Amino acid sequence: MNNYQPYFDLGKLIAKYLQKELTEQEQDELEQWLQADEHNQELFKKLTDQTIIDSELETFEANDKNKAWRNIVKKTGFKSPARKKTTIKSWPAYAAAIVILIALGVTLTRYRNASGEQKMAVKPQKDLLPGSNKAILTLADGSKIVLDNAKRGKIANQQNVVITKDQSGELVYQAAETSQNEELPPVEKNVMNTLATPRGGQYQIVLPDGTRVWLNSASSLKYPTAFAGNERRVELNGEAYFEVSKDPNKPFYVKTATQTVTVLGTHFNINSYADEIATKTTLLEGSVRVTGNTNGVMAKLKPGEQAVNTINAIDVKENADIDEAVAWKNGKFLFRNTDLHTIMRQLSRWYDVDVEYQGNVAQKHYRGRISRNVPVSDIFQILKTSGINFTIDGRKIIVRS
Known part of the structure; x- marks a missing residue:
């Protein structure tokens, strides 16, 4: 029995979570369990799926609570393989049945008032889907191309450079092919293009020198159609990850609103959002x-290392969290003692939503890792364990204590 005691503890936590009765210590315990393993997050989502609970409660009979919860377990899709000893840090799927029967056996009757009518605390709401590859390319003449709608293949030809959207959807600048006797016109300076991603968008580009750039949501990169002279200069607003092609004779410069980064050839990330x-x-x-x-x-x-530029000073962190800095480029949200407002700014950009805070919302910090390719409600499940509530109203997220 001792081997399975943690299941019963977790059952009580989930029961109290559903009733919004978690103490601060219990919130911390539940959050610790969620962050221990990505599977725990998926399991928690299944166990607290309001749509499944609503459906089952419609046919609930007070004399057969266990049957009702066995039906919920079945609907989650979890199966029960042979038992084996486990720890509270990583929970296998077969724990679902035990957790459900204990947790919801306690809470089923609390969802009903004295007259026996169903009383649900939260109603299902429309979810928000994650961002995707989308951007707008502005050419030197001011014309705009919506890249997510553009067909793959050649898009334009500028400054002896062919601009294409390749099979993977990446934007590529390549020198135009010429015959042996053909003479190309000279390259003009300051003939600029701009690649801009909206909120809810991201994109990749290969610049004329072979440098690869990953552009995060709500960002823009301004660059020449061809790098003439003895330097390479681009301008960034927002966030981007660079893999700069090495050229000792032609340094690469990235200018933002607050700083300029100089490099010959390297891999680095710049986060320069105005907010x-x-x-x-x-x-x-x-x-x-x-x-x-x-x-x-x-x-x-x-x-x-990481340079933190606050306009008045530049501080250098010697042991920077590299994984956290480039998590977005690798398709992840990674929170390591990250405050709520910083997280919500990230969600606002990626899910293309506004954020409104109501009441005295505590500035809590979070740890966790989750895919960026999930509906926003999946992330709410992690954040809710600390007593923060989220409501989706159109394209607005309302945050309450």
Whole structure:
């Protein structure tokens, strides 16, 4: 029996979660369990799926609670393989039946008032889907191309460069092919293109020199159609991950509103959103120099370091959290002691929503990892364990204590 005691503890936590009666300590315990394993998050979502609960309660009979909850377990799709010893840190799917029978055996009657009518605390609401690959390309003449609607293949031809959307959907700039005797016109300077992603969008591009850039949501990259002269310069608003092609004779510059990054060839991430309190440059490979645009402060980074530019100063973190900095590029949300407002700003950009706070919402911090390719309600399940409630109203998320 001792081997299965944690199941009963978890059952009580889920029961109290459904009744909105978790203490602060119990919230921490439930959150710790959720963050221990991605499977726990999926299991929790299944066990608290309001649609399944609503459906089963419609046919609920007070004299057969266990049957009702066995039906809910069945609807979640979990099966019960042979038992084996486990720990509270990682919960296998077969624990679902035990958790459900204990947790909801306690709570079923509490969902009914004295007259026996159903009383649900939360109604199902329309979910918000994650972002996808979409962007708008603005050419030098001002014409715009919606890339998510554009067919794969050649899109335009500028400055001896062919612009194509390849089979993977990536935007690629390549030098135009010429015959042996054909002479190309000279490349003009300052013939610029702009790639911009909306909220709920992301995109990848290969620049004329072979540099690859991943552009996060609500971001833009301005760059020349061909890198003429002895340098390569681009301008960034928002967030992007760069893999710069090496060219010792032609340094690469990334200018943002607050700083300029100088590099010969390396991998790094820049987060320069206007609504963040600092611009963060995180280096994965090579070497870069970060220079403040207004104060001239300079910092040189080595791999594994991060420059935090707050306009007045540039602080260098020697052991930066690389995984967290590039999680978005790898299709993940990664929270490591991340405050609620920072998380909501990320959700606002990726799910294309506004965020409204009502009441005195505590500034809690969270730890966890979850895919960016899930509906926003999946992330709410993690955040709700600390007593924060979320309501979706059209394209707005309302946050309440």
